[in-house]
Amino acid sequence: MAKVFDAAEVANHNTRESCWVILYGKVYDVTDFLSNHPGGAKIILKLAGKDATEEYDPIHPPGILEDELKPEACLGTVDATTLPKQEPPAEPQEQAVGPPPMENLLNLDEIEQVATKQVSKKAWAYYYSASDDKFSKRFNNEVYRSILLRPRVFVDCTTCDLDTSVLGHKLGIPIYVSPAAMARLGHPSGEAGIAEACRSFGAMQVISNNASMTPEQIVKDAAPDQVFGWQLYVQIDRKKSEAMLTRINKLKAIKFIVLTLDAPVPGKREEDERNSLAGATAPIPSGVKAAERTADDTPDVNGGSGGVGQQLFAGTDPSLTWQETLPWLAKHTDLPIVLKGLQTHEDAYLASLHAPQVKGIILSNHGGRALDTAPPAVHTLLEIRKYCPEVFDKLEVHVDGGIRRGTDVVKALCLGAKAVGLGRPALWGLAAGGVDGVRRTLQILADETKTCMRLLGVESVDALGLQHINTRIVEQQIYDGPSGLDNLRRAFRAKL
Numbered sequence: 001m002a003k004v005f006d007a008a009e010v011a012n013h014n015t016r017e018s019c020w021v022i023l024y025g026k027v028y029d030v031t032d033f034l035s036n037h038p039g040g041a042k043i044i045l046k047l048a049g050k051d052a053t054e055e056y057d058p059i060h061p062p063g064i065l066e067d068e069l070k071p072e073a074c075l076g077t078v079d080a081t082t083l084p085k086q087e088p089p090a091e092p093q094e095q096a097v098g099p100p101p102m103e104n105l106l107n108l109d110e111i112e113q114v115a116t117k118q119v120s121k122k123a124w125a126y127y128y129s130a131s132d133d134k135f136s137k138r139f140n141n142e143v144y145r146s147i148l149l150r151p152r153v154f155v156d157c158t159t160c161d162l163d164t165s166v167l168g169h170k171l172g173i174p175i176y177v178s179p180a181a182m183a184r185l186g187h188p189s190g191e192a193g194i195a196e197a198c199r200s201f202g203a204m205q206v207i208s209n210n211a212s213m214t215p216e217q218i219v220k221d222a223a224p225d226q227v228f229g230w231q232l233y234v235q236i237d238r239k240k241s242e243a244m245l246t247r248i249n250k251l252k253a254i255k256f257i258v259l260t261l262d263a264p265v266p267g268k269r270e271e272d273e274r275n276s277l278a279g280a281t282a283p284i285p286s287g288v289k290a291a292e293r294t295a296d297d298t299p300d301v302n303g304g305s306g307g308v309g310q311q312l313f314a315g316t317d318p319s320l321t322w323q324e325t326l327p328w329l330a331k332h333t334d335l336p337i338v339l340k341g342l343q344t345h346e347d348a349y350l351a352s353l354h355a356p357q358v359k360g361i362i363l364s365n366h367g368g369r370a371l372d373t374a375p376p377a378v379h380t381l382l383e384i385r386k387y388c389p390e391v392f393d394k395l396e397v398h399v400d401g402g403i404r405r406g407t408d409v410v411k412a413l414c415l416g417a418k419a420v421g422l423g424r425p426a427l428w429g430l431a432a433g434g435v436d437g438v439r440r441t442l443q444i445l446a447d448e449t450k451t452c453m454r455l456l457g458v459e460s461v462d463a464l465g466l467q468h469i470n471t472r473i474v475e476q477q478i479y480d481g482p483s484g485l486d487n488l489r490r491a492f493r494a495k496l
């Protein structure tokens with residue numbers, strides 16, 4: 001029978017000679033592991049004798065504990081009633097020493113760690129939070145680790161080109177910034193700062209419907225060839241959305257509309273709910289839908305209960321359908337339409353039937369912030385390949401969610417994605433170091449992507465393919481039921 005420990009007893013083991021930590025309600029003796037921890041002993045020792053779950057969970061995929069620790073390292077469980085109440089990171093204190101130089105940060109996890117120390121706990125809760133138990137958020141990242149690369153040798157890897165195109169527009173890298181709301185919570189430069197960083201790389205940016213700056217402000221200093229998309233959450237009051245589309249149609253920098261479909265209602269984001277951003281407690285004025293602002297007004301905060309996610313979804317129409325929404329949209333914009341949030345091959349197939357109005361799709365589970373245990377984009381990519389590969393010929397397929405390494409970017413491209421989006425990493429980069437922090441985020445991923453491609457023996461993005469990866473482990477996890485496409489095809493034709 002497993003021993004049950006009092007939290008106070010665990011707290012006594014907080015030294016290099018005897019280091020215990022609590023993870024997921026279990027007590028582990030990690031003394032012998034200190035010298036082997038890839039991140040160094042100091043990180044573990046800071047949490048010695050404490051519940052380290054909140055620190056550990058976001059950056060370690062499931063299974064690492066079992067792989068790295070001997071079974072006898074698990075000493076038992078902790079009596080949950082004796083644990084102190086867990087709090088998110090404290091409000092930032094003024095310090096003589098600010099964040100480290102951005103060039104000293106070597107990966108996206110380090111950027112996030114620095115950013116967490118710079119933002120208020122309420123901003124952290126909004127950026128960090130995900131739905132329910134955060135399984136999808138974690139699995140978005142973990143699934144890429146289950147795909148193995150297949151390097152080739154005796155191949156000249158002197159050069160490597162990341163240039164690509166999206167919807168006919170040339171880009172410098174196949175990595176773009178996904179619509180991530182309220183960037184000014186992390187840094188005053190906000191979405192305009194993200195745009196400035198993207199300009200340095202020829203990267204695309206999709207502006208959030210809930211951006212903390214107006215679209216005019218965001219694209220004001222864009223390069224002539226810079227590419228933007230605009231995210232649309234259709235409002236119950238359609239006149240608001242129509243007014244927004246009228247504004248967007250006038251902005252030459254915005255090349256397409258991203259209609260978001262994966263969150264018709266907000267998910268349950270518990271960190272966010274605990275740290276409501278309503279009212280004067282918000283550290284930076286933001287949170288009003290751009291569709292409800294004029295071109296030059298200052299964002300302000302609406303009152304209301306619940307977390308910021310709940311507030312931002314107020315007024316969003318949950319009744320969208322293929323039959324009604326796309327024809328309505330065609331009346332108000334001639335811009336190409338990209339559908340965001342597809343999570344099954346059936347919906348990808350239906351989207352392909354609505355070409356040419358629909359030019360592309362983004363496979364996404366909303367960063368795990370809507371429906372927990374929804375599939376990652378990798379699963380949907382493999383589903384499409386299995387049941388309806390013709391979709392890749394009719395539409396551009398983009399993905400987001402879980403990208404933390406250049407190897408993740410390469411694996412998504414090998415599976416057929418045209419481009420790969422970043423949500424939280426862009427916000428963490430901004431919070432860590434402003435424009436330079438976002439530049440550093442993009443630089444790390446671009447460099448890692450190039451390194452991966454060169455080691456695979458690939459000179460250009462277009463040359464990446466299924467021959468460069470092994471997906472057998474992941475293929476065991478994808479949907480294996482009937483395709484359902486015949487019924488969808490007949491229903492679609494019947495409505496023509």
